[in-house]
Amino acid sequence: QVQLVESGGGLVQAGGSLTLSCAASGNILSVNAMGWYRQAPGKQRELVAGITSGGSTNYAVSVKGRFTISRDNANNTVVLQMNSLKPEDTAVYYCNLDYIVTYGIFSSRKRESFWGQGTQVTVSS
Numbered sequence: 001q002v003q004l005v006e007s008g009g010g011l012v013q014a015g016g017s018l019t020l021s022c023a024a025s026g027n028i029l030s031v032n033a034m035g036w037y038r039q040a041p042g043k044q045r046e047l048v049a050g051i052t053s054g055g056s057t058n059y060a061v062s063v064k065g066r067f068t069i070s071r072d073n074a075n076n077t078v079v080l081q082m083n084s085l086k087p088e089d090t091a092v093y094y095c096n097l098d099y100i101v102t103y104g105i106f107s108s109r110k111r112e113s114f115w116g117q118g119t120q121v122t123v124s125s
Helices: none
Strands: 002-007 010-013 018-026 030-039 046-052 057-059 067-072 077-082 091-103 108-115 119-124
Touching: 002 091, 002 108, 018 030, 018 091, 018 119, 030 067, 030 077, 046 067, 046 077, 057 067
Parallel strands: 010 119
Antiparallel strands: 002 018, 018 077, 030 046, 030 091, 046 057, 067 077, 091 108, 091 119
């Protein structure tokens, strides 16, 4: 039904940059929002940055000013530009899709959420 293709993770030195990309496809009537979350070992998953289809953005305080999230609605993609990376940014980063899907013979609409498989970001000191 829905697929999320994540790319861009890897290993960088502190102060470096990485760009994460997430492309959504499948049975998607419309996208409400897309975002990136991260989870470090032993910690809870947290929102890094999110963007609505209307362009509103949210950032974690810890990344504000360093990360920038953008969207390409035509391709249902979201890009996270990560600059000035710090060792504490090390985590598995997950793309999240908040979308509307149709189902049943009447094409009823339902809001759903879908997670990518995660991509590792490692920042060395």
